[in-house]
Structures are given as structure tokens and as C-alpha cells.
Amino acid sequence: MSAVAERRDTRQDEFASELHVYEPHRVGLPHLAPYLKELWRRRQFAFELARGNLRAQNYNTALGQLWLVLNPLFLGLVYFMLVTIVRGGSRGPEFLAHLMLGVFAFRLVSGAIRPGSKSVVSGGRLILNTAFPRALLPLASVLTSIMRFLPTLIVYAAVHAYAGLPVTPQILWGIPILALIACFALGATMLVATAQVYFRDTRNFLPFFLRIWIFACPILYYADEVPERLTWVLYVNPLFPMLASLNEAVNLGQTPSPALLAGSLAWAVAALAVGGFLFISREREFAVRL
Amino acid sequence: MQSASDPATSVEPQLAQEDGWAVKVEDLSVTYRTPVQKRPTLKGHLKRLGRRKRIFREIRAVRNVSFEVPHGTVVGIIGVNGAGKSTLMRTLAGIVPPSKGRVAVYGRVSTLLALGVGFNSDLTGRDNVVLGGLAAGLSRAQIEAKYEEITEFAELDDFMDIPMRRYSSGMYGRLAFSVAVNMEPDILLIDEALSVGDARFKRKSFDKMRELCDQARTIFIVSHALKSIRELANEVIWIHHGRLKMRDEPDPVIEAYRQFLGVAESDEVALEDP
Numbered sequence: 001m002s003a004v005a006e007r008r009d010t011r012q013d014e015f016a017s018e019l020h021v022y023e024p025h026r027v028g029l030p031h032l033a034p035y036l037k038e039l040w041r042r043r044q045f046a047f048e049l050a051r052g053n054l055r056a057q058n059y060n061t062a063l064g065q066l067w068l069v070l071n072p073l074f075l076g077l078v079y080f081m082l083v084t085i086v087r088g089g090s091r092g093p094e095f096l097a098h099l100m101l102g103v104f105a106f107r108l109v110s111g112a113i114r115p116g117s118k119s120v121v122s123g124g125r126l127i128l129n130t131a132f133p134r135a136l137l138p139l140a141s142v143l144t145s146i147m148r149f150l151p152t153l154i155v156y157a158a159v160h161a162y163a164g165l166p167v168t169p170q171i172l173w174g175i176p177i178l179a180l181i182a183c184f185a186l187g188a189t190m191l192v193a194t195a196q197v198y199f200r201d202t203r204n205f206l207p208f209f210l211r212i213w214i215f216a217c218p219i220l221y222y223a224d225e226v227p228e229r230l231t232w233v234l235y236v237n238p239l240f241p242m243l244a245s246l247n248e249a250v251n252l253g254q255t256p257s258p259a260l261l262a263g264s265l266a267w268a269v270a271a272l273a274v275g276g277f278l279f280i281s282r283e284r285e286f287a288v289r290l
Numbered sequence: 291m292q293s294a295s296d297p298a299t300s301v302e303p304q305l306a307q308e309d310g311w312a313v314k315v316e317d318l319s320v321t322y323r324t325p326v327q328k329r330p331t332l333k334g335h336l337k338r339l340g341r342r343k344r345i346f347r348e349i350r351a352v353r354n355v356s357f358e359v360p361h362g363t364v365v366g367i368i369g370v371n372g373a374g375k376s377t378l379m380r381t382l383a384g385i386v387p388p389s390k391g392r393v394a395v396y397g398r399v400s401t402l403l404a405l406g407v408g409f410n411s412d413l414t415g416r417d418n419v420v421l422g423g424l425a426a427g428l429s430r431a432q433i434e435a436k437y438e439e440i441t442e443f444a445e446l447d448d449f450m451d452i453p454m455r456r457y458s459s460g461m462y463g464r465l466a467f468s469v470a471v472n473m474e475p476d477i478l479l480i481d482e483a484l485s486v487g488d489a490r491f492k493r494k495s496f497d498k499m500r501e502l503c504d505q506a507r508t509i510f511i512v513s514h515a516l517k518s519i520r521e522l523a524n525e526v527i528w529i530h531h532g533r534l535k536m537r538d539e540p541d542p543v544i545e546a547y548r549q550f551l552g553v554a555e556s557d558e559v560a561l562e563d564p
């Protein structure tokens with residue numbers, strides 16, 4: 001009777017006391033509903049961590065946050081120079097737009113995976129001190145990457161205008177496609193972050209893997225230039241349907257083909273499912289593995 | 291200060307109110323496997339493929355421990371290095387899941403188990419305090435309300451806006467301690483952190499602990515500083531090889547533990563904080 005009254009009291013209190021019961025857990029996924037609820041409750045943590053990462057990156061540089069625009073611009077130009085030399089100067093400004101969009105979209109993924117791979121391992125102190133859904137750590141890496149991606153849109157818009165490419169309503173297809181790329185990045189980051197806990201040399205493989213991956217994407221070339229006997233490379237590449245449909249929508253201003261969209265959706269869902277399953281089913285063990 | 295993400299966590303306020311415990315541990319065992327190699331690498335895994343070599347060592351950190359602690363108790367936990375004290379504390383905090391048994395914790399928990407503040411040394415002290423609080427499930431407003439108190443207690447006003455990598459280790463410790471004790475927890479878990487900072491700060495943190503004890507908070511302290519334990523705690527648990535070896539008032543347990551260690555009571559060096 002008094003217990004009921006007490007309970008009502010604690011509910012009213014903002015700093016409500018809670019009872020936590022810890023019992024042995026079954027193997028596999030925890031109950032997802034409470035897990036996602038806790039995750040959502042702490043979403044500010046992921047945002048704050050992402051913003052902090054961004055601030056910390058350029059803390060000591062003279063140009064500071066201007067590097068968020070300069071860095072991708074220079075990178076795009078370096079690749080463009082490379083392709084121009086290899087091709088004997090046969091590429092025009094519309095190819096520059098294609099290349100820039102591809103490079104920036106690829107960096108949305110690689111920029112999440114690379115720092116994300118150590119998000120759990122380097123979060124050791126926090127993990128050992130506080131209980132919270134660990135998926136917030138890779139999530140923050142993806143948010144950082146998204147925040148770094150947004151300024152590159154300015155660079156792209158300038159190149160798009162310079163190349164005289166069409167501006168149509170179909171460009172808006174770019175938004176859901178980029179969202180799918182971000183979902184894929186989250187799945188891949190959770191996968192790599194988990195792998196890094198168990199195999200500490202995952203991180204050493206990553207730069208090479210990412211380098212090969214960017215060359216396997218239709219970024220430094222158009223997808224239809226790939227010789228017949230090598231097209232399988234495109235089909236096993238999760239980023240191919242995403243980049244190709246992004247190219248159709250944003251570069252060319254057309255409605256992306258349904259097959260490419262379906263492929264993008266399938267890869268994004270698969271990455272989230274596999275990466276999420278591995279990470280969340282393993283995360284209760286992270287504290288004793290660090 | 292935290293509520294865990296563990297699926298086994300459930301909120302049942304009426305139950306705990308009835309029996310009035312702050313912490314109830316029933317037949318708790320924590321066993322985990324740890325790789326034998328120093329650093330788990332792919333090469334190591336490949337090398338052992340095919341060879342039937344045992345690559346994991348099973349660590350039974352806590353074995354069949356049961357105890358209940360009512361609200362307002364200050365519990366000292368003592369034991370030799372590797373006895374399972376830290377694992378027990380992490381289980382109470384919901385960081386390491388139990389392998390067997392059940393742990394019920396009633397109240398908001400604040401932890402100082404691994405100097406959690408400052409986990410990202412590229413960020414400023416301020417960022418780290420905010421991040422630590424958000425991870426623990428506090429709202430931005432709750433953290434802001436406590437922020438002044440935290441910096442004032444840690445005496446780091448000038449340093450809060452520079453990256454923590456420039457901090458000295460004493461400053462790290464002071465900030466972490468200040469965050470943990472200023473969150474107004476119902477239950478405070480502190481692992482070997484009574485001795486941070488210089489002599490003056492040590493005194494100050496000891497006084498703060500006293501104050502918290504007087505406010506009828508429940509506190510768990512793991513420490514090798516038996517003198518401090520004797521002064522602060524009103525109950526001491528001695529853990530040995532993961533088992534609860536003795537639990538009683540401070541004097542008899544500390545005396546037994548001291549005899550077990552073979553250290554004389556007059557040995558100031560051995561018994562006080564490093």
C-alpha cells in the first residue's frame with residue numbers, strides 16, 4: 001500500500017530513483033525495445049561526442065574549421081589531376097563534378113569507418129566506468145562523418161554550377177540516397193568496431209582496404225567504362241548502386257533507376273542488420289575485453 | 291547516475307521499497323574468458339588455427355557472493371590485488387554482466403571506477419564532463435546545474451577549456467573524483483580513488499566523502515588504504531579469490547585482513563595511501 005504511494009512519488013521526481021536488476025543474459029541480442037529506448041534517451045551524447053570529435057580535429061590548425069571545405073576540395077582536385085594525366089587530358093568539367101560527388105560520398109563512408117574502428121577500443125575508460133548502450137560510440141563516428149560531409153556540398157554545388165550541369169527537382173533523390181549511404185556506413189562501422197575489439201590489427205588493414213575500395217567504385221571512371229569481364233567488381237561492391245544512383249540523380253538530374261535504388265536499399269539494410277547484430281550481441285562483453 | 295542498457299535490467303520500484311535495501315547481491319558469480327595472448331591479433335588467431343591450443347583462460351573473478359546493504363551504509367571492500375573487487379564493483383554498476391545470480395541496485399548510481407572522465411583527451415575538460423554525464427543518462431540541464439560545483443571542487447577553473455591531454459595526472463584524478471561525488475548519487479561506487487591529487491586535495495576529498503556519508507548515501511569504497519576505510523566505513527567486506535571471506539564491522543575485518551597480510555598495525559607505509 002505504502003509502496004504504491006512511494007512509487008507515485010518517485011515517478012513525479014525528475015531525478016527519479018530507479019531499481020536496476022542485473023541477471024545473467026542469454027546469448028545473442030538483448031531485448032531491442034529497451035535497448036533502443038536507452039539509446040534514444042542518450043542521443044545527445046552521440047551528438048555531443050560527434051561535435052567534440054570535429055572540434056578536436058582542427059583544434060591546432062591555423063585555418064581551423066575552414067579545413068572542412070579545403071580538405072575535400074584539394075582531395076578532389078588531386079584525383080582529377082591524376083585522372084587527367086592518365087587520360088591525356090580528355091576529361092571535362094562534368095567529369096570533375098562526377099568525381100567530386102563520388103569522392104565526397106565515399107568519404108562519408110570511409111570517414112565513419114576509419115575513426116569508428118577504434119571508437120570502442122579508445123572509449124575504454126568510459127566503457128569501464130559507465131553503463132550505456134555501446135552502439136552510441138560507432139553512431140557518434142557516423143555523425144561526425146555526416147557533419148564533415150555537409151560542408152562538401154558547398155564545394156560540389158560550385159563545381160556543379162561551373163560544369164553547367166542541369167538543376168532539376170530530381171536532384172532531391174540525392175537526399176534518400178545519401179541517407180542510405182549513411183545507414184550503410186553505420187552498419188559497416190559497427191562491424192569494424194566489433195572486429196577491432198577482437199582483432200587489434202583490423203585497423204592496420206583498413207587504409208589498404210579503403211584504398212582498394214575507392215578504386216573499385218565508379219568514381220575515377222564512369223560505370224559504363226568498366227570492361228565487360230570486370231563488371232562483377234561493380235556488382236559485389238555495396239557502394240556501386242549507391243554511387244551510381246547518386247550520380248544519376250545529382251549529376252545528371254534524372255530519376256535514378258529502380259534497380260539501383262533497390263540495390264542500395266538492400267545493401268544498407270543488410271549492413272545495418274549484420275553490423276548491428278554483431279555489435280549489439282557482443283557489446284556486453286566489451287568491458288572485459290578492453 | 292546511470293541506468294544500464296542491459297536487457298536484464300528492469301525497473302520495479304515497489305519491490306525494492308518494500309525491503310529497503312540499497313544493494314542486494316544474491317549468489318553472484320562472474321566468470322569471463324580472457325585471451326591468453328597479450329594483444330588479440332589476426333595473425334595470432336591464424337597461427338593457432340589447426341593447432342588445438344587453449345587460447346582462452348577462464349577467470350572466475352567473483353564466486354557465489356551474497357550480501358545485502360541497507361541505504362546509508364558505507365561499505366569498504368578490501369582484498370589483495372586480483373581478488374575480484376573491481377569486477378564486483380563493475381557488476382554493481384551494470385558494466386559487467388553477472389554469469390550467475392542476481393544483483394539489484396536501488397537508486398541513482400554514480401561511479402568512479404576507471405577515471406571515466408577524460409576518456410577523450412583531445413577534448414577539453416568541459417567537453418569531457420558533459421560527455422560523461424550524458425553517457426550516464428543525465429540531461430544537459432542536470433549537468434549544467436552541477437557544472438559550477440564540479441569545477442569549483444576540482445579547482446580547475448583555468449584548465450576546463452583546454453584539451454585534457456595537457457592535464458597532469460593529478461588534475462585528471464581531481465576532475466574525475468569531483469564529477470563522481472558531485473552528481474548527488476544515491477549510491478556511490480569508488481574504486482581506489484581516495485588518493486588523488488596533492489595532500490590538500492586528499493584532505494578535501496576525504497572530507498567530502500565524510501559529508502556524503504553523513505547525508506546517508508550508500509557508498510562502496512574499494513581501497514588499500516585501511517586507515518581511511520576504518521574511518522569512513524561502517525561495514526567492511528573482505529574478498530579473497532572471488533569469494534566473500536569475511537563481512538563485519540570495520541575493526542575485526544581489518545584486523546583479520548592485516549594479520550593475513552602479515553603487516554604490523556604500526557606500518558604506516560603499507561597501510562596508507564601511496
